[in-house]
Structure formats: C-alpha cells, structure tokens
Amino acid sequence: MYVDNSTAVDESTTTSPRLLLKRFYDLQAERVQTYLLFDEGFQAYLKGAPNYNFSMYRQLVHEITETFQKISQDVIKVKDSLANVCNLNQIANILDQVQDEERNKLELTARLQIAQQNAVDHPADECYKAEIVELKQKVGERIQNINEFLEELKYESENLYTDEEEER
Secondary structure, eight states, rough: OOOOOOOOOOOOTTTOHHHHHHHHHHHHHHHHHHHHHEEEEHHHHHTTTTOOOOHHHHHHHHHHHHHHHHHHHHHHHHHHHHIIIIIIHHHHHHHHHHHHHHHHHHHHHHHHHHHHHHHHHTTTHHHHHHHHHHHHHHHHHHHHHHHHHHHHHHHHHHHHHHHHHOOO
C-alpha cells in the first residue's frame, strides 16, 4: 500500500530545506490518501454487517498501519535533517507537532471505527451514537490543529523561498 516517493527527493541525502519541506508535504498528502483508503475499506467492512469479513478488514488495518509507520519514519528523517543538518529547529518542531496530532488523530479514528461498528451492531443503544458524535468532533479538532500547524509551517518557512529567489 505504501507508495515510495523517495525517488523524487531522497531526504537522507538532501540538505536543501526546500526539498525536505517538499518531501514533508508529499508525505502529508500520502497520509490524507491513506486515510481515505482506510475509511473506504472500513465502510465496505461495515456494509457486510452482520456477517463482517473480519479477515479482509484485519488485512486492511495491517496494510494501513504499515503505511502510516513508513510515512511517520520518513517524516522523522525529514525533521531530523531540518534540525541537525539545516539548523532549522523551529520548522523541525512544527513537524514534531504535526506528528503528535497525526498520532492522536489515528488513535481517535480507531476508536471512532469501533464506536461505528457498535452502533451498527446495537442500533437501539443511543450511547454509541453519542460516542460517535464526540469522537468525530475530536477527530475534527485534530484536523484543525494539523491545518493550523501546516499554516504555521508555511509562514515559518516562507523565507526559505524568498532567500533562494534573491540568490538567483
């Protein structure tokens, strides 16, 4: 499931902050696509109720987990290069904050899926519906936080682009 985009930018050898940031943004886009696939697979799994295809869903979770782990490892490499090679600690700290929010979002997404399955399995039990509303709100808050950090990253890194333009 993981799509290796490292041929475009090898974050382990580049010291260009711009290329490292491009790699980070590519990884974030891949995360978004992975979430979409995860949700599609989960919705297909739910449609099988009450005869769920658990082995298919377990395989999906395995593949999604591997993809998210690889993306996370790659983001850490980018962050480390920005901090240790480029001496851009503030930008590296923002990537760290994005990572934390993404980790929280994934945990909440897993809890949300469990609540959604419980709601399908027990449609008369209102507590699952309330839990779904609460978890969707928390996931939305994580997404909002991620977007705010990405906006902060944009402003924090804009001088990297203007400095390079001035050098030309």
